Amino acid sequence: MKLATKIIHAGMEPDPSTGAIMTPIYQTSTYVQSAPGQNKGYEYARSQNPTRKALEEAFAVLENAKFGLSFSSGVAATDAVIKLLNPGDEVIASNDMYGGSYRLFSKVFERFGIKFHYVNMQDVNNLTNYINANTKLIWVETPTNPLMNITDIEAVAAIAKQHKALLCVDNTFASPYLQTPLDLGADIVMHSATKYLGGHSDVIHGCLMLNDQELRDQLYFLQKTCGAVPGPQDCFLVLRGIKTLHVRMERHCENGEKVAYFLRNHPKVEKVYWCGFDDHPGFAVAKKQMRGFGGMMSFTLKDESVDNVTRVLSSTKVFALAESLGGIESLINHPATMTHASIPREERIKNGLPDSLIRLSVGIEDADDLMEDLDQAIG
Ligand SMILES: *Cc1c(COP(=O)(O)O)cnc(C)c1O
Numbered sequence: 499m500k501l502a503t504k505i506i507h508a509g510m511e512p513d514p515s516t517g518a519i520m521t522p523i524y525q526t527s528t529y530v531q532s533a534p535g536q537n538k539g540y541e542y543a544r545s546q547n548p549t550r551k552a553l554e555e556a557f558a559v560l561e562n563a564k565f566g567l568s569f570s571s572g573v574a575a576t577d578a579v580i581k582l583l584n585p586g587d588e589v590i591a592s593n594d595m596y597g598g599s600y601r602l603f604s605k606v607f608e609r610f611g612i613k614f615h616y617v618n619m620q621d622v623n624n625l626t627n628y629i630n631a632n633t634k635l636i637w638v639e640t641p642t643n644p645l646m647n648i649t650d651i652e653a654v655a656a657i658a659k660q661h662k663a664l665l666c667v668d669n670t671f672a673s674p675y676l677q678t679p680l681d682l683g684a685d686i687v688m689h690s691a692t693k694y695l696g697g698h699s700d701v702i703h704g705c706l707m708l709n710d711q712e713l714r715d716q717l718y719f720l721q722k723t724c725g726a727v728p729g730p731q732d733c734f735l736v737l738r739g740i741k742t743l744h745v746r747m748e749r750h751c752e753n754g755e756k757v758a759y760f761l762r763n764h765p766k767v768e769k770v771y772w773c774g775f776d777d778h779p780g781f782a783v784a785k786k787q788m789r790g791f792g793g794m795m796s797f798t799l800k801d802e803s804v805d806n807v808t809r810v811l812s813s814t815k816v817f818a819l820a821e822s823l824g825g826i827e828s829l830i831n832h833p834a835t836m837t838h839a840s841i842p843r844e845e846r847i848k849n850g851l852p853d854s855l856i857r858l859s860v861g862i863e864d865a866d867d868l869m870e871d872l873d874q875a876i877g
Contacts, residue, residue, distance in 0.1 A: 509553060521734070552733075552737060553734075560707070566706070567717055567718060569727065573602055579635070580635075582635070583607075586632060587633075588613045588614075588632040590637070591637040594618070599668065600841055619638060619640075619647075620647050625657055635663055643671060651667060651677075666688055671823075674695075674743075690704055691705050696824075699825035703733075755774060762775070766799055770797045798855055799856070807853075810877075811830060814830050815875075817868070819832075825859070827861045833855055
């Protein structure tokens, strides 16, 4: 079956009690048992919920995975993966990644004795300087947020296998429509389903997809034991969002390309970071492992003064100034003071993220309106 058909039918079973085509929102905390220990597979809603189950099956289909697990947020899903580890274990993570992942690693899990190395993974050879017998997990984000750097997933998977470390890929930016890391050798895929999977800026949600039964059992244990589970209403919203992922992503890609070239040709724009340009340093790898380049990009202005950058950020009318991404509506964001403010300035600069960088999540509106809006804002 082709992806567009699978996406719409993933996890869909008519409701057994009524035949409802959409899985109902099972707003319940517990399930009545016919005799002690005799139940219909559902005991208590932290452990199992039918709406969540339908969504988890859909998640698995999207990433060509055997299993999907659903969490109350993307960071809760990330938290579960790190909890597979023990004190003394080491993690190698991308140096340019989502600020909230960095904060979780550096401010919470370091206190529990897990060591993190933040490495530039545009060149996978950099990994070998940090890998040792304690390395248990490699954490990759590609394309990265907000610089759109690309990491070769297949090459990192080979290194991870050789050293018996797990590879987890944060696939939020690409979405499963554009990239399926398990097919490239990753062990776990993580998504902030808040973004492209939900797609409508109306829910916070996270998920993990994977193939290994034992790993799935460990992560399911963490999901129910630590309790970062989503409510059924949120599961329903994400399930509904997923059904249009393919049509939304096609338009995000189309609009993304138009806006990227528009900015690149704009006389007042200095540099555009978008992985679909053929002179982007990661273009060859992106082309190999992605089916399209999406609608995420960043840019800098020739006039990098705080006043000018602030003026542009405050002047758009269609692009809303807000954190987050991947929704149907276009957003503009200032990483240094918004999404990436939790990363110390010194670290940001070292990793190539200037204070003047502006990030765009190009939505699915009419591309002409988006370009006109940016043009009037840039002035
Ligand atoms: C938003 C985001 C997260 C965190 O997800 P939440 O749903 O906000 O908890 C993780 N990684 C990336 C790349 C993100 O954009």
